[in-house]
Amino acid sequence: xxxxxxxxxxxxxxxxxxxxxxxxxxxxxxxxxxxxxxxxxxxxxxxxxxxxxxxxxxxxxxxxxxxxxxxxxxxxxxxxxxxxxxxxxxxxxxxxxxxxxxxxxxxxxxxxxxxxxxxxxxxxxxxxxxxxxxxxxxxxxxxxxxxxxxxxxxxxxxxxxxxxxxxxxxxxxxxxxxxxxxxxxxxxxxxxxxxxxxxxxxxxxxxxxxxxxxxxxxxxxxxxxxxxxxxxxxxx
Ligand code: TMP
Numbered sequence: 001x002x003x004x005x006x007x008x009x010x011x012x013x014x015x016x017x018x019x020x021x022x023x024x025x026x027x028x029x030x031x032x033x034x035x036x037x038x039x040x041x042x043x044x045x046x047x048x049x050x051x052x053x054x055x056x057x058x059x060x061x062x063x064x065x066x067x068x069x070x071x072x073x074x075x076x077x078x079x080x081x082x083x084x085x086x087x088x089x090x091x092x093x094x095x096x097x098x099x100x101x102x103x104x105x106x107x108x109x110x111x112x113x114x115x116x117x118x119x120x121x122x123x124x125x126x127x128x129x130x131x132x133x134x135x136x137x138x139x140x141x142x143x144x145x146x147x148x149x150x151x152x153x154x155x156x157x158x159x160x161x162x163x164x165x166x167x168x169x170x171x172x173x174x175x176x177x178x179x180x181x182x183x184x185x186x187x188x189x190x191x192x193x194x195x196x197x198x199x200x201x202x203x204x205x206x207x208x209x210x211x212x213x214x215x216x217x218x219x220x221x222x223x224x225x226x227x228x229x230x231x232x233x234x235x236x
Contacts, residue, residue: 001025001080011037012050012197021083022184026051028077032197034216036128041215048076049226050195055079056233057162057194064161066154067189069181084181084191087143090129091151092119093159094175098200099213101175110207116159118152123179150188151180158190167204169232174200196226 003025004017011033016025028047033040051073058070069081094117097107101117120137121129137143143151155178163173176199179192192198196211203210209217210225230236 001074012047013193018080023071024081024083025074026079026081028054028079028193032212032215032222034212036125039216043215043222043226045223046197046226049230050193050197051077051079053195053230053233054193057165058190060165061158061161061190064157066157066161067187069189069191081191082183082189084183084189086123086179086181086191087147087151087188088123089132089137089142089151089179090121090123091155091178091180092121092175093117093155093178094119095159095163096172096174096200096202098174116156118155147182147188154180154188154190162194166201166233170204171210171229171232172202172204172207174202176200196229201229 002019004019006014006016007024008015012029012031014027014029016027018025028051030042030044030046031040032043032046055070055073058068062068062070069084071080071082073079094101094113097105097111097113098109101107102109120132122132122136122142123129134148137148138145158178159173166173176194178190180188181191182188199211200213201210202208209219210229214220214222214225
């Protein structure tokens with residue numbers, strides 16, 4: 001597969017065109033940011049870890065019947081994916097109160113939610129990714145009601161599948177962020193990444209944080225925590 005020009009560079013990934021116009025190469029970076037890019041650093045090896053964790057989880061989800069953009073891991077930090085038009089929503093799934101939800105509702109971090117909570121944010125860095133609901137999404141035409149129904153159903157299925165899989169690896173899935181895209185045929189599939197950058201992972205026994213909160217909250221041991229998740233999921 002011939003890697004061609006760079007199409008995009010985001011905070012954690014670069015995207016390249018390839019000779020097959022239906023596909024793209026995603027390259028994971030070691031850069032880490034928080035607070036909409038205000039706090040920045042480099043964590044050597046993070047790109048490789050996130051690439052490998054994402055690809056592992058995407059393949060688990062495919063097996064569970066969730067269509068994803070994953071095609072093939074090309075190198076430790078590069079993956080071939082299907083070209084999609086990203087739906088401009090961040091879909092947040094929550095099992096346990098943490099982060100912005102704990103703050104917004106005055107809940108103690110770690111409080112279990114009696115039902116899984118789904119939130120949508122409009123993907124726009126300049127606006128700070130504001131939270132929106134089904135009515136905003138319909139009014140702005142970001143997704144049709146059929147697409148949104150599918151996104152919600154996939155999100156619950158992803159939560160169920162990943163919660164179970166991670167539990168077997170001694171990891172509790174607290175919350176996470178998903179992005180979906182449309183294939184040229186119009187089908188909605190899971191895109192982007194699923195990694196310690198985009199999920200909250202807590203050790204099942206000790207409650208220790210094994211995700212980007214270690215960077216956000218200056219807890220140290222970021223690399224060690226990401227490596228621990230990789231080791232538990234892939235055994236290496
Ligand atoms: P929050 O508690 O800050 O709203 O985050 C909820 C989950 O979504 C958490 O696992 C981190 C993830 N997330 C991202 O991956 N990117 C984002 O831009 C935001 C706001 C959250």
